Amino acid sequence: MPADRIPSKESAPDDRSSFMDSARRTTEVEPILTVHPKPGVAKPNPILTMDGLRRSFGGLTAVDIDHLEIERGIVTALIGPNGAGKTTLFNLITGFDRADRGRWEFNGQMVTSPSPDRLARRGMVRTFQLTKSLAKLSVLQNMLLGAPHQIGEQLWAAPFRPLWRNQEQANTERADELLEQFNLAHMRDELAGTLSGGQRKLLEMARALMSDPALVMLDEPMAGVNPALAQSLLGHITELALSGVTVVYIEHDMDVVSGISDWVVVLAQGQVIAEGGPWKVIHDEVVIDAYLGRRRAGTSS
Amino acid sequence: MDFDIIFGNAARAAFGPEAIILALAAIGLNIHFGFTGLLNFGQVGFIMLGAYGTSVAVATFGWSLWVGIPIGLFLALALAVALGIPTLRLHAVMFAIVTIAAAEIIRILIGSTDAIGLTGGPLSVSFDAGAFFDLNPYADGPQDRYGVGTFAFTGQQMWVITVGWLLVALVSFGVFLIIRSPWGRVLKSIREDQDAARSLGKNVFSYKMQALMIGGVIGGMAGVIDAIKTSGADPNGFRPQVTFYTYTALLLGGTATYLGPVLGAILFWFLREWIESFLRQLAAEAWLPGAIADFLEGSEGIISVGMVGLALVLLMLFRPQGITGNRIEMQLDAR
Ligand SMILES: Nc1ncnc2c1ncn2[C@@H]1O[C@H](COP(=O)(O)OP(=O)(O)O)[C@@H](O)[C@H]1O
Numbered sequence: 001m002p003a004d005r006i007p008s009k010e011s012a013p014d015d016r017s018s019f020m021d022s023a024r025r026t027t028e029v030e031p032i033l034t035v036h037p038k039p040g041v042a043k044p045n046p047i048l049t050m051d052g053l054r055r056s057f058g059g060l061t062a063v064d065i066d067h068l069e070i071e072r073g074i075v076t077a078l079i080g081p082n083g084a085g086k087t088t089l090f091n092l093i094t095g096f097d098r099a100d101r102g103r104w105e106f107n108g109q110m111v112t113s114p115s116p117d118r119l120a121r122r123g124m125v126r127t128f129q130l131t132k133s134l135a136k137l138s139v140l141q142n143m144l145l146g147a148p149h150q151i152g153e154q155l156w157a158a159p160f161r162p163l164w165r166n167q168e169q170a171n172t173e174r175a176d177e178l179l180e181q182f183n184l185a186h187m188r189d190e191l192a193g194t195l196s197g198g199q200r201k202l203l204e205m206a207r208a209l210m211s212d213p214a215l216v217m218l219d220e221p222m223a224g225v226n227p228a229l230a231q232s233l234l235g236h237i238t239e240l241a242l243s244g245v246t247v248v249y250i251e252h253d254m255d256v257v258s259g260i261s262d263w264v265v266v267l268a269q270g271q272v273i274a275e276g277g278p279w280k281v282i283h284d285e286v287v288i289d290a291y292l293g294r295r296r297a298g299t300s301s
Numbered sequence: 302m303d304f305d306i307i308f309g310n311a312a313r314a315a316f317g318p319e320a321i322i323l324a325l326a327a328i329g330l331n332i333h334f335g336f337t338g339l340l341n342f343g344q345v346g347f348i349m350l351g352a353y354g355t356s357v358a359v360a361t362f363g364w365s366l367w368v369g370i371p372i373g374l375f376l377a378l379a380l381a382v383a384l385g386i387p388t389l390r391l392h393a394v395m396f397a398i399v400t401i402a403a404a405e406i407i408r409i410l411i412g413s414t415d416a417i418g419l420t421g422g423p424l425s426v427s428f429d430a431g432a433f434f435d436l437n438p439y440a441d442g443p444q445d446r447y448g449v450g451t452f453a454f455t456g457q458q459m460w461v462i463t464v465g466w467l468l469v470a471l472v473s474f475g476v477f478l479i480i481r482s483p484w485g486r487v488l489k490s491i492r493e494d495q496d497a498a499r500s501l502g503k504n505v506f507s508y509k510m511q512a513l514m515i516g517g518v519i520g521g522m523a524g525v526i527d528a529i530k531t532s533g534a535d536p537n538g539f540r541p542q543v544t545f546y547t548y549t550a551l552l553l554g555g556t557a558t559y560l561g562p563v564l565g566a567i568l569f570w571f572l573r574e575w576i577e578s579f580l581r582q583l584a585a586e587a588w589l590p591g592a593i594a595d596f597l598e599g600s601e602g603i604i605s606v607g608m609v610g611l612a613l614v615l616l617m618l619f620r621p622q623g624i625t626g627n628r629i630e631m632q633l634d635a636r
């Protein structure tokens with residue numbers, strides 16, 4: 001269990017400029033900057049590739065994506081107005097909802113029978129727009145649930161503590177580190193139900209990291225979080241990418257996005273209408289139109 | 302009115318075989334409902350298969366009791382698999398409906414006249430539990446009594462009680478061991494939010510199935526004790542209310558606790574028998590108007606069950622976590 005997956009608070013860059021200068025900029029992010037910013041464009045090293053993904057509810061097409069790639073090792077923001085299909089897209093990819101049609105590939109492997117738990121075990125973990133912290137379990141127990149490959153989670157081994165005591169110990173140490181980083185250490189033994197909304201978002205994110213995932217998908221991690229906590233959440237997201245984890249997060253506020261995203265994908269009415277570097281996208285006329293609720297360019301009524 | 306007799310009767314019920322059977326049934330149900338959140342409304346089905354599996358193996362097929370017991374437990378396990386595979390993926394309410402229906406269907410089939418050759422049908426089945434009572438270390442003469450006043454058991458009863466409570470202790474300890482483990486932690490996460498468990502890589506179906514099987518086999522053990530105690534089984538003993546009594550005991554004692562189901566079963570039988578004895582004595586009091594005495598006469602059992610139900614309602618209102626439950630955990634439910 002690598003303890004240094006996420007740099008601790010002290011070593012993390014705490015202002016944007018030093019972050020911009022960090023090594024990651026050249027090794028991971030520079031290739032993406034050369035990608036031509038247009039919807040569905042191919043990327044140098046994608047971790048997730050979607051094709052013809054479609055999901056409709058009755059007459060409403062919630063998601064309809066021709067082609068979309070998510071670059072490995074960077075922070076991608078998925079933005080779009082309310083009801084654009086962002087959460088539905090997350091649900092499809094992570095196996096919580098069934099697509100009407102379409103295929104996607106994760107980490108070089110086609111996802112054939114999408115089951116949420118199997119995908120999670122393959123390294124794709126998500127959080128939920130409405131947090132799913134387990135209220136009646138302690139904060140620490142929540143964290144321990146996130147740990148992968150637990151011997152003690154198998155029935156035959158469960159009654160025999162010596163078989164799983166050491167692993168549990170190691171997982172607890174890892175959990176304590178993460179709780180420390182996410183400023184939740186003081187709540188360690190409290191029931192998760194006693195946390196504030198923002199703390200629950202932090203807990204859910206920290207819990208997702210227990211498995212050392214390859215791809216973390218965060219659904220509106222900043223929503224309902226007070227500004228001080230939101231700031232530290234943003235910090236955690238950049239730190240994650242620094243440690244090599246791919247992050248995709250949903251946000252509908254465009255202003256939050258520019259600070260921490262390496263790449264931005266804009267969804268409107270289920271379709272990718274723009275993607276590119278944050279500054280480019282945010283000043284894109286099509287995007288501004290979508291946000292202002294105007295008819296999209298080129299579509300007739 | 303002799304309160305010694307009333308308390309004696311109540312204590313005898315609270316520690317007798319009926320309480321053991323209820324305790325085992327409730328321990329099993331606690332794994333389903335308490336720890337995993339499975340709404341099993343057919344716990345009686347598992348008890349019934351445990352009892353009939355044992356009885357039929359010995360009475361109809363003439364096998365040894367020591368073969369019959371595993372057969373009873375195996376049938377309970379098989380019921381868990383048969384119920385679980387089609388329904389555990391469905392909504393919790395579907396599962397509840399299927400369990401209650403399945404238990405009734407099994408009871409009707411067992412009790413049908415077509416099944417007379419196999420199960421005794423409506424006539425019930427009886428067998429010789431000698432293999433069990435041969436091991437009885439208690440002197441079992443017609444005069445031998447263990448206890449004081451009406452709180453006393455025969456030698457045979459003592460043997461059932463000794464083995465039964467030992468089994469309850471062993472099973473409770475086993476449940477403690479698996480529930481405090483990471484495996485038990487996954488069950489609790491499923492109880493609270495299946496999707497959260499899935500998002501953390503847990504195979505929810507598999508865990509629910511394991512829980513259903515373990516709780517079902519423990520329910521089967523209740524049936525085995527029942528069969529041995531009565532040297533047989535009767536279809537009328539396995540009506541749906543058995544499941545509801547089991548829920549009552551579990552809720553009285555406290556769901557999702559280790560000792561709750563056991564304490565609840567003891568308390569259930571104590572209260573029920575105390576009220577029934579009390580009413581029986583009351584009906585015999587000379588000063589009671591004839592109409593009331595006539596009403597009480599013979600309906601003590603029904604009234605006492607009603608009173609236990611009332612106690613449960615009051616408990617849910619004023620102490621919803623049961624006797625042993627945790628109040629703070631309970632309040633988090635309201636969110
Ligand atoms: N389970 C569902 N049933 C019917 N409509 C749904 C369902 N889930 C989402 N939708 C609809 O699909 C559209 C996209 O929703 P969603 O993905 O939640 O948007 P976003 O997360 O971008 O705000 C919305 O119009 C929403 O009403």
Ligand SMILES: [Mg+2]
Pocket residue numbers: 086087088129
């Ligand atoms: Mg959403």
